[in-house]
Amino acid sequence: MNCQQVDKMLYLFCDGRLHPYLRSQIEKHLENCPGCRNNLAITSMETEVLRLSDDIPPLSGDFCQKVMLRVTEGCGTEVYGSRTKRNTFSELKNRFNPGIVGGIVAVLVLLALIIKSPVLSVFEYGQSSSHLKHSADQSISVGSGQSPKAQQLTAGVRERKAEPGEAETTADSEPQLNAPDYGRASTDASTHGRSAPSFAPQVSATNMTSRFTVVRPYYIPAGYYLARAESDTTGALSLIYATEDGSQVHVLVRPTGGDDETSPLVPSKMSTLSGSDSETVPGTVTKSSFVDSQQQARSEAGGAQNNESVVSCTVYVDDQCYRIEVSGSLPVEELARIADSCK
Amino acid sequence: MAPSDERLVHETMQGNPQAFEELVHRYQRQVFTIAYRMTNQREEAEDIAQEVFITVFQKLYQFDTSRRFAPWIQRITVNTCITRLRKKKKVVLVNFEDNISNRTDPFINIDYNDPAVVYDREELKLDLKEALLQLPESYRAMLILRYQLDMSNQEIADTLGITRENVEVKMHRARKSLRKVLLERQDERRQRGELSASR
Numbered sequence: 114m115n116c117q118q119v120d121k122m123l124y125l126f127c128d129g130r131l132h133p134y135l136r137s138q139i140e141k142h143l144e145n146c147p148g149c150r151n152n153l154a155i156t157s158m159e160t161e162v163l164r165l166s167d168d169i170p171p172l173s174g175d176f177c178q179k180v181m182l183r184v185t186e187g188c189g190t191e192v193y194g195s196r197t198k199r200n201t202f203s204e205l206k207n208r209f210n211p212g213i214v215g216g217i218v219a220v221l222v223l224l225a226l227i228i229k230s231p232v233l234s235v236f237e238y239g240q241s242s243s244h245l246k247h248s249a250d251q252s253i254s255v256g257s258g259q260s261p262k263a264q265q266l267t268a269g270v271r272e273r274k275a276e277p278g279e280a281e282t283t284a285d286s287e288p289q290l291n292a293p294d295y296g297r298a299s300t301d302a303s304t305h306g307r308s309a310p311s312f313a314p315q316v317s318a319t320n321m322t323s324r325f326t327v328v329r330p331y332y333i334p335a336g337y338y339l340a341r342a343e344s345d346t347t348g349a350l351s352l353i354y355a356t357e358d359g360s361q362v363h364v365l366v367r368p369t370g371g372d373d374e375t376s377p378l379v380p381s382k383m384s385t386l387s388g389s390d391s392e393t394v395p396g397t398v399t400k401s402s403f404v405d406s407q408q409q410a411r412s413e414a415g416g417a418q419n420n421e422s423v424v425s426c427t428v429y430v431d432d433q434c435y436r437i438e439v440s441g442s443l444p445v446e447e448l449a450r451i452a453d454s455c456k
Numbered sequence: 457m458a459p460s461d462e463r464l465v466h467e468t469m470q471g472n473p474q475a476f477e478e479l480v481h482r483y484q485r486q487v488f489t490i491a492y493r494m495t496n497q498r499e500e501a502e503d504i505a506q507e508v509f510i511t512v513f514q515k516l517y518q519f520d521t522s523r524r525f526a527p528w529i530q531r532i533t534v535n536t537c538i539t540r541l542r543k544k545k546k547v548v549l550v551n552f553e554d555n556i557s558n559r560t561d562p563f564i565n566i567d568y569n570d571p572a573v574v575y576d577r578e579e580l581k582l583d584l585k586e587a588l589l590q591l592p593e594s595y596r597a598m599l600i601l602r603y604q605l606d607m608s609n610q611e612i613a614d615t616l617g618i619t620r621e622n623v624e625v626k627m628h629r630a631r632k633s634l635r636k637v638l639l640e641r642q643d644e645r646r647q648r649g650e651l652s653a654s655r
Contacts, residue, residue, distance in 0.1 A: 163603035180509045
């Protein structure tokens with residue numbers, strides 16, 4: 114046995130794990146080799162120090178309690194004997210490389226985009242349908258007499274022009290939008306209680322066969338909720354927002370014949386009946402013009418009291434002119450804001 | 457007569473928490489020792505030890521009761537330590553094949569005439585702690601299992617899931633690697649001593 118062979122087995126010799134025959138061979142070699150004897154001394158010293166464990170600190174006294182607490186407190190109460198979701202997930206993660214799976218998904222999406230698969234068509238169709246449905250849902254929730262806050266949150270303008278086919282499809286799923294009795298008399302929250310209304314108050318028809326326009330103000334002051342909604346055969350829409358203490362804001366939207374028949378056009382300017390004469394609000398809609406509203410508008414708005422202000426404007430939607438009149442006891446700026454938000 | 461580990465595992469699976477508590481009592485010191493030697497930090501070692509027992513509890517259903525429990529929990533401990541260390545990037549992995557085996561033995565030309573010159577025992581104790589941390593985790597784990605838990609090559613093989621021959625080869629390399637680090641530290645100390653003496 115040479116020095117190299119001895120060196121390879123020297124640590125086993127020190128560990129006392131060597132076969133007796135090999136041990137005797139090494140001992141023979143060590144008798145005649147001072148270098149290996151010194152190597153043995155060093156190896157023995159290392160082995161001895163490696164075995165020392167007096168520097169290992171004690172475990173904290175409550176270690177076992179901590180473990181048991183964690184075990185019983187949900188880290189694994191339902192664990193043993195069953196596979197947890199986390200285990201299943203980690204197993205799946207180990208089994209499938211996330212990078213590869215992600216790559217495959219990306220390729221599939223790209224392929225689907227390239228060939229415009231029917232799946233995507235359905236998806237697109239679903240998107241538009243859901244948009245319409247969403248609008249309808251919003252309309253229902255506004256008129257359903259739910260909490261004022263919820264109604265206020267859902268208050269907003271929905272302007273939607275739908276193709277005939279699309280509108281028809283949507284109407285199938287949402288009967289209230291089909292509106293065979295589109296222009297029927299009012300649906301009053303006070304008389305119908307809190308049942309879901311079947312009216313279409315936010316839908317005013319300009320051309321019943323091809324399009325409909327949903328008009329609602331985006332902005333309603335805090336505390337106001339939709340108390341009443343009416344529409345008539347002319348396509349006029351009347352919305353009454355009220356507070357708990359009885360004050361009201363009346364929004365009237367009615368189709369007109371284009372140029373306002375009662376007031377001269379005053380572009381980019383809004384004036385009021387009882388507000389300040391110089392009160393102006395810059396127009397923000399390109400195809401709109403603000404007109405000075407007269408007493409007739411106040412009477413049409415209905416419910417307007419003597420101390421109420423009336424703000425009105427006209428707006429063009431798809432070549433159809435609508436007159437929007439907002440009346441109430443709110444400050445003129447607020448009324449103007451409501452009217453403006455209808456556009 | 458105390459119930460066997462495997463019996464306690466079975467009882468734990470039946471819903472007996474005392475059985476698991478007994479397992480914790482039996483293995484807490486061993487698990488903590490491995491974790492402490494692997495990290496050289498008491499708090500972290502205790503944290504790892506807790507994690508090990510939680511993992512053991514959660515994966516008891518995977519344990520084959522026809523086999524021994526000790527290698528299983530030791531393997532979980534070593535793997536947990538290595539995972540934790542790698543997460544914290546405290547260890548730079550060294551490919552032993554490239555750095556050690558292709559070189560000549562680092563201690564072949566060393567003068568071993570006086571081992572006391574080469575190593576001072578007290579210094580060796582301090583150096584060894586640091587040197588262990590510089591070793592690759594697999595070597596460190598192997599040395600800890602052998603010298604702290606007094607395991608045979610076969611037991612280490614069972615614990616780490618490798619062959620006994622592989623353990624022998626790796627153990628030899630681990631010892632050589634450890635010797636190399638220790639001697640480097642000794643050399644550094646000696647050079648620092650000479651520098652300070654010359655000033």
